[in-house]
Amino acid sequence: MNTPFSPSLASCADEYDPHSMTVEQARSVIAHYLKPVAGTVRVPVRSALNRVLAEDVLSPVDVPSHANSAMDGYAVRFDDLAASGETALALSQTVLAGAVPSHPLGPGQTARIMTGAMVPAGADTVVMQEQARREGEQVWIAEGQHRAQHVRHPGEDLAKGMPALRKGQKVHPAELGLLASLGIGEVLVYRPLRVAFFSTGDELVSIGQPLGPGQIYDSNRYTLYGMLTELGFDCLDLGVVRDHPVALENAFEEASRMADVVITSGGVSVGDADFIKPLLARLGETVFWKIAMKPGRPLAYGHLGNSHFFGLPGNPVAVMVTFYTFVREALLALSGVSPVVPPARLRVKTTTPLKKAPGRTEFQRGVVSLGADGTWSVRSTGNQGSGILRSMSEANCFIVLPLESGPVQAGAEVEVQLFEGIL
Ligand code: AMP
């Protein structure tokens, strides 16, 4: 089978035992294959929100473009000011923001100046109005001023020709504003990543249909839709696929033809994997791992034609945990983001004891809150069953307990990863 992926997955994953992979090992194998999609498009600034820049954006101008005042006050020639005591200067003009000074500042003169207004030629320093006293056409300046204070110089924020934004940066509201401040109307961005996903399982029913005995509604396609859409990717929902070799083969082929990335949920735990393993071996190259983590032990990663494949576990919480642990950063890298920064973790005290066995990394669901004493702490949401999706909805963070950690007592410090910022 020819694939554009090199080195082969087998050679990369071979160093590890697929039956006990750590989270870090699995992440590092996946990281070998993450090249940004080819394909860029020039879009108007507003349409660039949530997209990834495909080229450096150089500043076409000096920012600021002219020397201007950082304060409401008086523009002066610093050399006019007495070394000690007040100095009297003659008021010669007023400069408002957006106006051009009527004349340069002569010796012994001062100009009333507003924040953002052009500093008149001849002036080199701005005195804030609280340090000045006006008497008719005379202005008394207090002692103790510093040369060049409160003047913003041309090109101080950004010199003409310097990179204002870098290739690989995601465009957030601050970047939109920065582009607008430079007068830039269009930018080159990567095309959005296309991600196809489907659920597997004979027990699954889609909403709108009645539930029969032993059946459950498919929730994973909805969490996946939400997580992918919030990250700005194009989603292709391929529905529920039965646990049947032909149906699965057709779904995998269709998905890999249409998308850069194929994500499935269910069917990768021990018994099920035996069934889809030979199928995926025919379509590409896939490794099946048991990760030392909870939830999310079974995980498959592979290549189908030109597409990346993530086989997530079936349990609803495990889907979200494995998505945020393995898939999110991989998709950001594929969509052109560089560098991809892992979500920040903070250390806070837990107010509840936490059950934990050594030997696996756990992503427990927690609620971080601000106490009356002004300190942040976290509590567990309670039952940590990997099928309890309500625990994700109640939580606002993962409590990440490291591989080697045992049970945690109330009052101990733990690491949390806030949902806000990754979702
Ligand atoms: P599996 O990995 O296929 O054995 O599934 C593990 C568990 O997750 C089983 O209880 C499944 O019923 C459940 N499950 C699998 N897929 C979904 C889904 N799309 N929505 C809700 N639960 C699911």
Ligand code: MG
């Ligand atoms: Mg299943």
